[in-house]
Amino acid sequence: MDKDLVTSDIREGYRVLTLNKPDRLNSFSAAMHTALMTALVDAEADNACRALILTGAGRGFCAGQDLSDGVFTPDETPDLSVTIEKFYSPLVRRLRSLPLPVICAVNGVAAGAGANVAFACDIVIAARSAKFIQAFAKLGLVPDAGGTWILPRLVGIARAxxxxxxxxxxPAEQAEAWGMIWKTVDDVGLMSEAHRLAAYFATxxxxGLALIKQALDASETNSLDQQLDLERDLxxxxxxxxDYLEGVTAFLDKRAPRFVGRQ
Known part of the structure; x- marks a missing residue:
């Protein structure tokens, strides 16, 4: 069933969303887009959910667009902008605007839009065997899913x-060295590290973390004066x-804080 294309594992304080089409390296179809968006909306609506992990089933994270899903038909000229407008752009906007941290655990290849969806998350960790590919040029296409915006900001314009x-x-280790991702871990420890981060964010x-995300995204286009004003407001x-009151009180009482998280 379509809902099984993205599984949602509810943990204490966070959820694990898994792209679940391993026979096609979790490549995006319209149905998978719908399932993932539904899972993200459900997670955002749940105040008990204070972090997300996004990962892929099987041997890869996501190979990008599933070309067998009706976007390519021989002897026809497709309008790929429709797919971008209907699916990829809303997905990236949703990931960037979620009021909670999103951890992407890249367990294998992340190609095309799959790579750029990973980069749209807040913290990207990757298995040592993983790799990232901007595969679009091989098909005569332009990087989408925010790739032309976020990639230069991660690695610089020359590398982008x-x-x-x-x-x-x-390769994952090169991606880490270039600042493309946060961290590379051994394959066997990938999900343990993802769960460790999510459990931390759940407390x-x-x-405040959501406001940090908002400030960092705005800084990409703000002037210094605009950013200073935004920092003041946020x-x-x-x-x-x-949680601010609790944090200060706990500091003064010399105890661990008990943050309530989302309101």
């Missing part, structure tokens, strides 16, 4: 141009949350 134009794979001041919001 070469990666997009050459479509060469980047943290979620509202800090005002943060200071009015119960």
């Amino acid at each position: 141009r070469a990666l997009a134009l050459l479509a060469e794979p980047v 943290q001041p979620t509202a 800090q005002g919001q943060a200071g009015r949350t119960p």
